[in-house]
Amino acid sequence: MNFEQLKPQIESIVSETNRTVDERLLSICQLLETHIEYYNWVGFYFRNGNKEELHLGPYVGEPTDHTVIPFGKGICGQVAVSNENFVVPDVAAQDNYIACSITVKAEIVVPVFVNGENIGQIDIDSNTPDPFTEADERFLEFICAKVAGIFS
Template structure:
């Protein structure tokens, strides 16, 4: 596949995901390098939705360490249970935060971030990282995002 995405904007959020997910799947097809695949996923999501920040943190030595991302510079390391990402990791669950300023212990890597969704990445039943998406708008994320972003991360092969 060519590395160009067909971006649709005059569509519902669900229609945008439905268009994007097969394109992400094609980008990942045949590629076994995890970093390359995470980088392309972050780029595709950022390009389609124009969110403020999209990226991955990976568990290394009992902390989350910054992985491939798109957006401004970010926090490099996050402790388990700290902030939205660390809490998602500790609870092994997706967190949707409509207003990051109202989240206890939120880590403000950027004051421009207003809402956030974080999904844990699992391998063999264990959380090995998180997908973190931030928006400059309040209430950007909902269950539609949780559903389709879960489909995106399910495309990742961690043991290739």
Template sequence: MFHSIHYTGTREENYELVIKQLEALISGEPNLIANLANAAALLHQFLDNINWVGFYLAEGEELVLGPFQGLPACVRIPFGKGVCGTAAQNKRTALVPDVHLFPGHIACDAASQSEIVVPMLKDGNVIGVLDIDSPNKNRFDEIDQQYLEKFVDVLVASL
């Protein structure tokens, strides 16, 4: 059974550990929803100063809400709209230090101040995004981006 672990290393070491935990959680499990749910829960208990973490899954030219941890969220986001839709359309991580300065930001939770969205790419196609919000400005940086992209790569490889 999964037990909470105390993350006592450097940020990089802690991210490596959480990626190993993800690998253990999804190993041999083919169900997408189960794996995304566990991945969201894992990041929710690992990351501090966040108020939402979860997945949106691509359906045509829209992202549809998937497993998450946090308050109820926007259900559908068109590609190109908001931070999630922009990351999906560009197939590139969106690292936003202040969501209020992001053109067309969709405020699902008024408490959110910063956000990172990592697209999930399979065979060059966007199959979804990992979305993480924080109530603090400037919560996410290049270290978060690097390791969250690795986290998503591990997750997508299992699908």
């Protein structure tokens, strides 16, 4: 299934107001992990109140010990500070990378903004080297914009 085919399903999940936020976010993670072959771990991290740290939200994939990530640490922590997408074609080449699994080869993180404020991010790990393209970035930006609507 390509990104354009997945967009209506994302919109449908987001609009299911009878479900909790976490249920909807988990459904998004499941949809992506199931339908995009090189998305091997899909999850959301959110700012933990006023603290300078991220807290793991719903995710699909191998369990992780990284449930709290300080701002600036790892790829997710760097995105919390920079407010910009971060595409890592080869995690082994990153000095400030937090390894979740030895099988992970690449990562992409895209922030979620509500009223101009970075409240969290979608984090995707891939076991495929250098799989992410500009199309992935645009698709994940679309998802983050839809997710932001849940919180605004």
